[in-house]
Amino acid sequence: MKDDSIRHPEAAAAFLADREQARWHDSAIWWVRQKRDAQASQLPEWEALRELARTIKAHTLSRLDDYLRQFEEKAAANGVTVHWAADAEEHNRIVHGILAARQVKKLVKSKSMLTEECGLNPYLEQRGIEVIDTDLGERIVQLRHEPPSHIVMPAIHLKKEQISELFHQELGTEAGNNDPTYLTHAARANLREHFLTADAGLTGVNFGIAETGGVVVCTNEGNADLGTSLPPIHIASMGLEKLIPKLEHLGVFTRLLARSAIGSPVTTYTSHFHQARPGGEMHIVIVDNGRSEILGSDDFFQSLRCIRCGACMNTCPVYRRSSGFSYSYIIPGPIGSTLGPSRDIRKHASMAFACSTCGSCSNVCPVKINLHEQLVLHRKRAWDAGAVPTGKKMGLMAMRFLTRHPALFDLSGKVMRKVVPILPEGLTRQSAWSRAGRDLPEMPEQSFKEMYRRREEKN
């Protein structure tokens, strides 16, 4: 679970205190953005695909109740048990109920941001069920007792040396052996043991298909397939926005997803699940947990189009230089900075301001969510909720007043130009403008208005 008292400015400053590590983090993630560019540029129809994906998702969201009912009906006809969870607590209770009724001791999980959102792992662990995350990156952060720092690359904040040390302690690998292949093999051997001894498997859902009642899970490691084929019980947790109407629409999204996420043409595995294997059971838990409320919001409903590719994080100059741990919500970066504040503006207000409004996120987004605008719209809610710091609020109120009184505006500008140059350096150096190594601008003798007035007088 994530500490939601994190405030982005302080957390980012702490992250940047180790500039070398921060530079490495920035470059490692920028490299993924470049891979995305290389893949996207090979498709002449890239922009048309984005528009198509946007349209399909927008259409689905506009009739979500119908599609959800259709999905439930088809899934039930396939023999799948469908559950509805209004919130995180209900989701966890349902999953625990299924597992407890079948005396499940060990659950293997493939990647699911929804279960992170719901805090499923601690919920089950407190009730005596062992949970093993089987995506390599997820497994690494689980062993470190950390939340994921990225939604697609959960351990992107770690260097291989750190992983080697972790595996040495937790899995007994050789000390100092940093070879990624060696470490991956060690993790695989360890996970294989867990797959074979688990009583149930849980997956997230990338796409739910209304016309078939099937769910699609995209992974690169095949862990979802092992986790659902070995144990007899498969639970799929799905946010209610994951639906697309028809199977024929899926190709639009699978073409965009991996290219946007990691710069690969496609994920290694795109697995379709329609029913339990013989003798097994399959459950789908459809989760609302605040999504209906977002769907009802004019300003923010577009955020439900998200397919969780993480491209907005990879392009975000703020995310790359502050890491996922600087954000108070479990989903970091641009998309998290609209979803978190939608959930609770007071708790997550600093996320709405952790943005230079450069707009790159909205442009990489494969479903064209107006991410950077949503962040600014959340700032209105922060203002109205009293979540803007008092000092800043007073400054803006002064600005508001001066804007209406240009003579005073000009006077205060003039005072600034005359006073700033004679301020003691010790004072200006501590200002928010200067404290991180940025000098104040030189203060010109005259303002433009003064120069213009003088020129008019001369003419």
Added chain:
Amino acid sequence: MRVGLFIPCYVNELFPHVGMATLELLESYGCEVVFPMEQSCCGQPMANNGDSKGACAAAQRFTSIFRDFDYVVAPSGSCVAHVTHHFDWYLAGDSDYQSLKPKVFEIIEFLQDVLKVEGLPKPVYFPHKVSIHQSCHGLRELHHAAPSELMIPFHSRLERILALVDGITVLKPERRDECCGFGGTFCVDEPELSTAMGEDRIAQHEATGAEFIVGADPSCLMHMGGIIRHKGRNIRPLHIVEILTGRGAT
């Protein structure tokens, strides 16, 4: 053609020479330029911090000051983008604003799209290497260039107009349009991050071998300029109108 000159508040106080260069440039192309003295701030700082009331009042005020001009022109992509893209948050149903909106231009847009200039008012010789700084709002809201995220043919307004300058060498930094980290009040909300972004950006501009960082938004140049001065670097920020009027070589 009566052009209302919109000089953003911080340009008025801190970069008056950019305002003067803009004025001279417009006049030398034969525009009748009027500068309404009662202008103050377009309201972007309020809007970006959620103060809808303050932002709305500023938007109304801006509209009433500028509505009667044939065109409104400013030397700042970000302030223009606020007027043309975000006043709708407050004035969607305001007919004065709706008729003003299509008449508001950033200076380079105005020269290229309205005046359709094919040469400079007087020849400019600027025998220097410059690295282009694509400011984000100019880039992604005003389409000053093709943003690197979009898979569309490349174009760049700044490069196109700098091709009219003699002797100049125009370069592009690695990560051709990464944000410099200014971001309005972001720069003081998150000074460490903002400065780190600026340092990285400046290093990328320096790596081109350029002597100048040239852009169309004084705010980004102010931010990078502050870091450059603090670090005692040699590269200098320069607003594009200063080159186009032949003032930049000083």
